[in-house]
Every structure is written in C-alpha cells, then in structure tokens.
Amino acid sequence: MTDTTPSDNWLQSRHDQWNTPPTLMNDYVRKATGSTIAQSSRVILGLDNEVYDVTTTDNHHFIVRISHKDEPRFEAERWALNAARSAGVPTPRVLLVEQATYDNISVTFCIEEKLPGKPLDVLLKDGLNSDLNKAIDQIGEMLGKLHSVRIDGFGYLQPDGKGGETSFADIMLMANERESELYEAAKKWNVPTQNVTTGLALLNTHRELYQFNAPVLVHGDFGARHIFVDGNHVSGFIDMQDCSGNHPIIDFVMWDAYWSELVPTSRLMASYDNKGLFTGSYDILFHLVLLRESLIMLMVHARREQRHGVQDFITNMERALRYFAS
Incomplete structure (x- = not known):
C-alpha cells in the first residue's frame, strides 16, 4: 500500500x-x-x-x-x-x-x-549512483545554455518570445505594491506582521541591486521534476509555462528553495559557465529574491485557499530574514 x-x-x-x-x-x-x-x-x-x-x-x-x-x-x-x-x-x-x-x-x-528517461526527482528516490552523478554534473552547463538566450523585455513571455513593459525592479518590488493583500495573507497563515514589515523594508532598501537591464530566458519553475535523465545524461528540460525574461539568479533561487536537499545548488553552480554571476552582490540579491518569492507565494496560496506548501514559503522567508539580521 x-x-x-x-x-x-x-x-x-x-x-x-x-x-x-x-x-x-x-x-x-x-x-x-x-x-x-x-x-x-x-x-x-x-x-x-x-x-x-x-x-x-x-x-x-x-x-x-x-x-x-x-x-x-x-x-x-x-x-x-x-x-x-x-x-x-x-x-x-x-x-x-x-x-x-x-x-x-x-x-x-x-x-x-515525450522525452526519453525519467524525471530526476523520481530517479533520486533510489539514491545516487555513478550515472546520476554524471547527469547531475551536466545540469548547470545546460542551465547556462538556457540563460544564453536573450529576451526583449522582462516578465512572462508572450507568444512571440518577448517579455513585457516592466523592469527587474518592478518585479522585485511587486510584493511592496500589494502590501494590503500580503498582510491579509500573512494573517491567514499566522505569519507575524513584523516579519512582513521587515521583509518589505528590506526589498525596498536594496533598490540599487535591481538595476539589471539584460533579461535572459529563465525557466521559472526550475527543479528536479522538470529535468529528465536517461542513463548518464540529461535528456531534457520540460514544463516551461512559467518562462520569462528575467535575471538568471531566479532559477538558482528556485532550485535552492525547493530542491537543494536533493541536489545541492553548489553542484549546479560548479558546471554553470558564467561564474561571474556568483560574484559581487550575488548573496545579497539571492536572499532578496528568495524573500520576494516567499512573500508572493504566500499571497498566491491564500488566493487559492491552498495550504500545502505554505510552510516551505514561511521557512524560506525566515531564512532570508535571518541572513539580513546576521
């Protein structure tokens, strides 16, 4: 059973x-x-x-x-x-x-x-082996190729492959623009009001890090269930309905938030071609994106009356807040 x-x-x-x-x-x-x-x-x-x-x-x-x-x-x-x-x-x-x-x-x-092979998360249920390790070491390289695709505009892609009339700053400050809805969602999920207030203040304070003007193709829901593996190689990426023109850090945050217990994010970073992404203010921006993702998803799940997954968002929000408090 x-x-x-x-x-x-x-x-x-x-x-x-x-x-x-x-x-x-x-x-x-x-x-x-x-x-x-x-x-x-x-x-x-x-x-x-x-x-x-x-x-x-x-x-x-x-x-x-x-x-x-x-x-x-x-x-x-x-x-x-x-x-x-x-x-x-x-x-x-x-x-x-x-x-x-x-x-x-x-x-x-x-x-x-249908791609050959099986989803990585399914294969990992039987534990790591030499073939899976070889495939995992290819993920970062392939993600880099995905991010090599330049996009005209930020936000969800349109049928013609273009983004919208928005900016990375607009995306990062989306929760701030929906403050009343966010506080209602926090109340619904028993999130302390002070955590939301602190999170919004942090997102607003670091506006200078949002001056990014080179959007690339971002998967948007990058995780082990959307990577197929056949033998010792990655046979493909699937399910890109959340694709957007965005900052490449988005896909690393999504992986780290939801999949890093299966495969550490550092393994993706090791084979990712553009190592320059991980320098400078990367850690600060990473935790701001994680914070923004968590706050947005609290609202999404409140709107859907969808409790499952909420604790993960709260945990990630608290993780981001601890980073800035340290």
Missing part, C-alpha cells in the same frame, strides 16, 4: 475535477501525430494541467497536457522550448497547441513529444 500525504490528496482532488472526454483527446492526438491512441495513463503532477502519457498505435510516445485556464501560456512555452533547443538544451517538440470545447467547457490542448 502506498502512503499518501495531505499534499497528495489535495493534488488528486484538484485533478479529479478535470475529465476531458477520451474521444476528444483521441481526435487531437490524431490531428497532432497522424495516429490514434493505443494506450494512455493519467499523470497526477503539477497544479495547472490535466496530463496524460500517451502511446499511439504506431508505438510513439507523447505527452498530452490540457489546460482549463483562459490563458494557459502554451504558445509562449513553445517559443521558449524552441529557443532553448536552438541554444543546445534538449527539450520536447510541441506538435500542437489548439483550443477545444466540450459540454460548454473550453480547454486548450498542448501535445508534445
């Missing part, structure tokens, strides 16, 4: 709300691949999409993601995956992005090739 956690149960119940008819899915798989579904299995991962692992009658493998959002950002992700691949990062090819309707429900299909 498999043990389940409250987080697992919450995620399962969220996915149970989505049930696209198999006949409709088969129609779009045929449209994308020229073949029909021989076998499919539901994948309960992620918060935003209904996902299926599909094998077609001609024995090819695909991932079908179905978004129930109005703006799923699949086209922006397709642009990012293509740009990353051109820069030397293996990524799945997106074959189709198209809207559909059933029972007065609007959805968007995204059908892409």
Whole structure:
C-alpha cells in the first residue's frame, strides 16, 4: 500500500475535477501525430494541467497536457522550448497547441513529444549512483545554455518570445505594491506582521541591486521534476509555462528553495559557465529574491485557499530574514 500525504490528496482532488472526454483527446492526438491512441495513463503532477502519457498505435510516445485556464501560456512555452533547443538544451517538440470545447467547457490542448528517461526527482528516490552523478554534473552547463538566450523585455513571455513593459525592479518590488493583500495573507497563515514589515523594508532598501537591464530566458519553475535523465545524461528540460525574461539568479533561487536537499545548488553552480554571476552582490540579491518569492507565494496560496506548501514559503522567508539580521 502506498502512503499518501495531505499534499497528495489535495493534488488528486484538484485533478479529479478535470475529465476531458477520451474521444476528444483521441481526435487531437490524431490531428497532432497522424495516429490514434493505443494506450494512455493519467499523470497526477503539477497544479495547472490535466496530463496524460500517451502511446499511439504506431508505438510513439507523447505527452498530452490540457489546460482549463483562459490563458494557459502554451504558445509562449513553445517559443521558449524552441529557443532553448536552438541554444543546445534538449527539450520536447510541441506538435500542437489548439483550443477545444466540450459540454460548454473550453480547454486548450498542448501535445508534445515525450522525452526519453525519467524525471530526476523520481530517479533520486533510489539514491545516487555513478550515472546520476554524471547527469547531475551536466545540469548547470545546460542551465547556462538556457540563460544564453536573450529576451526583449522582462516578465512572462508572450507568444512571440518577448517579455513585457516592466523592469527587474518592478518585479522585485511587486510584493511592496500589494502590501494590503500580503498582510491579509500573512494573517491567514499566522505569519507575524513584523516579519512582513521587515521583509518589505528590506526589498525596498536594496533598490540599487535591481538595476539589471539584460533579461535572459529563465525557466521559472526550475527543479528536479522538470529535468529528465536517461542513463548518464540529461535528456531534457520540460514544463516551461512559467518562462520569462528575467535575471538568471531566479532559477538558482528556485532550485535552492525547493530542491537543494536533493541536489545541492553548489553542484549546479560548479558546471554553470558564467561564474561571474556568483560574484559581487550575488548573496545579497539571492536572499532578496528568495524573500520576494516567499512573500508572493504566500499571497498566491491564500488566493487559492491552498495550504500545502505554505510552510516551505514561511521557512524560506525566515531564512532570508535571518541572513539580513546576521
């Protein structure tokens, strides 16, 4: 019997709300691949999409993601995956992005090739071995290639691969602009008001560190579940719906906040080509980004009425505050 956690149960119940008819899915798989579904299995991962692992009658493998959002950002992700691949990062090819309707429900299909191998977090459950160590030592190098893609503008990518009319400073001070919402979220999650006040003051005080004007392609949700490994090599990066034009430090903070217990961030830094990123005010900016991420996510989860994950945000916020208090 498999043990389940409250987080697992919450995620399962969220996915149970989505049930696209198999006949409709088969129609779009045929449209994308020229073949029909021989076998499919539901994948309960992620918060935003209904996902299926599909094998077609001609024995090819695909991932079908179905978004129930109005703006799923699949086209922006397709642009990012293509740009990353051109820069030397293996990524799945997106074959189709198209809207559909059933029972007065609007959805968007995204059908892409399935990468060989398995997610790194799944493989690590069996412990490290020589093959995995070789693959892990490639991650930083590939992340550097991803960050070599220059982006016109900051913020979430648009379908044409451009960012928005914002700045890195605007992004870093987003929590400050939503102060009342943040205090409400803090109250909901029993976060001391003084911690929020101190955090906002720190973000405001270090404005001079936000004068960064060279946005690059950032994954936005960079972690072990989005890195596929096949044998002793990384077979690709997946799931770039949160891609943006941003500071490359963002991906290192995301890894450190949520995945460094599995693989220390220092191992990514060791093979990352641009060592200059880690000099100067890197540590200060790192902890400011960590603080900003934590405060924003407290609001996101309050809006979603989503308790699981909140303690991680509080822990990361407290870690950042301790850094500046020392």
